[in-house]
Amino acid sequence: MEDKLVIGGRELRSRLFIGTGKFSSNEIIPSIVKSAEAQVITVALRRIDFESKDENILNYIPDDCIIMPNTSGARNADEAIRIARLARAAGCGNWIKIEVVSDNRYLMPDNIETIRATEVLAKEGFVVLPYMSPDLMAAKRLKDAGAAAVMPLGAPIGTNRGLRTKELVKILINEIDLPIIVDAGLGKPSEAAEAMELGAGAVLVNTAIATAGDPVKMAKAFSLAVKAGRMAYFSGTGTVKEYAEASSPLTGFLLDK
Amino acid sequence: MEMVTELYIELQYINYEEVWHMSFYGKYMEYRGFDFDGFFNGVKDLDIQKALNKECIDEMDYLALLSPVAEKCLEQMAVKAQQLTFWNFGKVIFLFTPLYLSNYCTNKCVYCGFNVTNDIKRSKLTLAEVEQEAEAISRTGIRHILILTGESRKESPVSYIKECVYVLKKYFSSISIEVYPLEEQEYAELVKAGVDGFTMFQEVYNEELYPQLHMGGPKSNYCYRLDAPERACRAYMRTVNIGSLLGLDEWRRESFFTGLHADYLQGNYPDIEISVSFPRIRPSAGCFKPKYQVTDKNLVQAMLALRIFMPRVGITLSTRENAKLRDNLIGLGVTKMSAGSSTAVGGYSNKNKSEGQFDISDERSVEEIKQLIRSKGYQPVFKDWQQI
Ligand code: SF4
Numbered sequence: 001m002e003d004k005l006v007i008g009g010r011e012l013r014s015r016l017f018i019g020t021g022k023f024s025s026n027e028i029i030p031s032i033v034k035s036a037e038a039q040v041i042t043v044a045l046r047r048i049d050f051e052s053k054d055e056n057i058l059n060y061i062p063d064d065c066i067i068m069p070n071t072s073g074a075r076n077a078d079e080a081i082r083i084a085r086l087a088r089a090a091g092c093g094n095w096i097k098i099e100v101v102s103d104n105r106y107l108m109p110d111n112i113e114t115i116r117a118t119e120v121l122a123k124e125g126f127v128v129l130p131y132m133s134p135d136l137m138a139a140k141r142l143k144d145a146g147a148a149a150v151m152p153l154g155a156p157i158g159t160n161r162g163l164r165t166k167e168l169v170k171i172l173i174n175e176i177d178l179p180i181i182v183d184a185g186l187g188k189p190s191e192a193a194e195a196m197e198l199g200a201g202a203v204l205v206n207t208a209i210a211t212a213g214d215p216v217k218m219a220k221a222f223s224l225a226v227k228a229g230r231m232a233y234f235s236g237t238g239t240v241k242e243y244a245e246a247s248s249p250l251t252g253f254l255l256d257k
Numbered sequence: 258m259e260m261v262t263e264l265y266i267e268l269q270y271i272n273y274e275e276v277w278h279m280s281f282y283g284k285y286m287e288y289r290g291f292d293f294d295g296f297f298n299g300v301k302d303l304d305i306q307k308a309l310n311k312e313c314i315d316e317m318d319y320l321a322l323l324s325p326v327a328e329k330c331l332e333q334m335a336v337k338a339q340q341l342t343f344w345n346f347g348k349v350i351f352l353f354t355p356l357y358l359s360n361y362c363t364n365k366c367v368y369c370g371f372n373v374t375n376d377i378k379r380s381k382l383t384l385a386e387v388e389q390e391a392e393a394i395s396r397t398g399i400r401h402i403l404i405l406t407g408e409s410r411k412e413s414p415v416s417y418i419k420e421c422v423y424v425l426k427k428y429f430s431s432i433s434i435e436v437y438p439l440e441e442q443e444y445a446e447l448v449k450a451g452v453d454g455f456t457m458f459q460e461v462y463n464e465e466l467y468p469q470l471h472m473g474g475p476k477s478n479y480c481y482r483l484d485a486p487e488r489a490c491r492a493y494m495r496t497v498n499i500g501s502l503l504g505l506d507e508w509r510r511e512s513f514f515t516g517l518h519a520d521y522l523q524g525n526y527p528d529i530e531i532s533v534s535f536p537r538i539r540p541s542a543g544c545f546k547p548k549y550q551v552t553d554k555n556l557v558q559a560m561l562a563l564r565i566f567m568p569r570v571g572i573t574l575s576t577r578e579n580a581k582l583r584d585n586l587i588g589l590g591v592t593k594m595s596a597g598s599s600t601a602v603g604g605y606s607n608k609n610k611s612e613g614q615f616d617i618s619d620e621r622s623v624e625e626i627k628q629l630i631r632s633k634g635y636q637p638v639f640k641d642w643q644q645i
């Protein structure tokens with residue numbers, strides 16, 4: 001059985017999504033994408049300079065990739081909706097990653113506004129992937145609103161802290177019948193593997209690759225980690241005991257005749 | 258009984274909390290009478306180490322990082338600041354260009370070349386000239402523009418600024434203003450017209466010193482200026498940039514208040530992107546001699562301390578600084594730089610341009626700045642916003 005991730009009706013071969021906002025140059029993007037074997041690349045619409053040949057980031061993304069514009073900079077649902085429409089009108093396709101951040105101190109997403117934007121954009125035919133704080137009720141509402149996947153944060157953006165929201169993400173994986181894509185916070189390949197072992201559908205990485213000493217190699221490392229994590233998930237990771245077992249069984253007396 | 262209640266209400270009204278929620282002035286007042294020198298003298302090496310080991314530092318840690326003692330730990334601070342900047346912004350530097358619309362000014366800032374008492378050629382751009390300048394600037398690849406005027410409601414009224422914005426919108430994806438303080442309603446009007454960024458420097462936070470440096474004109478109103486960034490936040494600007502003009506007063510305190518102001522704005526208006534500039538006084542037509550020295554080392558310390566205090570705040574560096582220093586500051590926390598700057602009205606397309614507001618120190622072209630940023634292993638970003 002082939003293990004394919006399906007989002008918005010498209011079969012994806014790669015479970016490592018790449019963000020582009022933090023690289024030291026656009027020129028490095030093709031080699032990153034190649035070594036990450038990535039297929040979905042997210043780009044902030046605010047950054048796309050359609051008029052410039054050298055500076056237009058889209059010119060650096062390989063043709064066989066899916067461009068997922070994001071609404072970075074949106075502070076409420078209306079701004080996110082406007083940005084999404086602009087992106088589509090500019091020829092960026094109909095995938096949209098919704099980012100609504102009304103808090104610049106921690107860059108925490110605004111789930112309520114995100115749900116509102118998802119509702120509107122899904123109705124307009126977008127394939128909507130909302131970035132969110134991992135909250136079960138919000139995820140349910142996003143699903144009802146027509147999200148194609150949900151993207152809970154592993155830790156606040158740019159902190160490289162790893163999968164701090166693990167318990168909450170686990171709940172989403174168990175309860176939400178959509179791909180769960182862990183976005184933000186993953187600082188090391190091992191943390192990406194951890195998310196995949198839990199059953200995440202994919203992960204999105206930018207900072208950790210962009211700020212590595214050798215970003216191309218780090219992209220490869222993440223790619224391998226994502227594959228390993230996925231494989232482990234399918235192989236059924238053994239139960240890890242979280243508490244000690246009593247030396248003589250506590251319920252042993254039940255067996256006593 | 259009634260009287261007591263009334264009195265109570267009155268007392269409540271001047272309650273600190275209340276003032277603090279109304280204006281940064283409340284926060285400023287908390288430090289009135291604070292013994293800065295005493296504090297600085299009491300800072301120990303260990304305090305700096307403790308601050309550097311913390312994930313989030315508080316106001317007192319921030320002040321400690323601004324102390325003379327912390328100078329010994331500049332390298333450690335730099336390492337931390339660089340890491341925080343990488344994580345939060347990546348390896349990118351955002352570029353913008355200032356455009357001077359008018360140098361008519363009714364103020365008497367003693368340190369400024371546009372000062373009303375200076376006998377300089379005054380001019381303002383016609384809309385056709387604005388268009389010419391916009392064309393010239395946008396040809397360099399610049400997409401973010403910062404427009405500046407002196408303070409003259411007669412020569413450069415809000416309606417004029419608005420008309421300029423309509424012209425500039427065709428050429429730029431982001432327009433910021435650095436003009437005299439306005440009412441909240443006026444900021445809102447400009448936002449509606451297409452302005453998304455605001456810059457204003459308090460120049461000097463020291464309330465006693467302020468009137469001596471701003472002896473006439475509307476700018477002599479300290480509080481009206483102090484609250485302008487907050488009015489801009491309320492009018493829902495996207496970015497708000499503040500700063501103090503280093504050299505007017507003792508820089509450690511001034512930087513401290515700038516940082517507190519930024520923190521105050523970020524805390525109260527979390528959906529606005531706050532950034533800070535660190536302008537140092539440059540020579541100008543008025544021949545003002547700054548009273549306080551701010552060395553390169555001091556400037557670096559001020560920037561690093563702020564980055565550690567506010568990991569996500571934008572830090573803007575202007576062409577006031579010389580090329581060599583600017584080159585070296587890339588990577589230490591700076592996120593935004595001006596490029597190809599002229600401080601004269603009509604400076605980009607016009608041959609007989611007027612006098613500049615101050616002399617710029619880094620005269621390199623946008624292309625040169627771009628190459629330089631690249632050579633440092635950073636990406637020069639021309640576009641980071643789009644009118645929506
Ligand atoms: S600093 Fe500004 S307000 Fe003061 S004199 Fe110069 S242009 Fe006028």
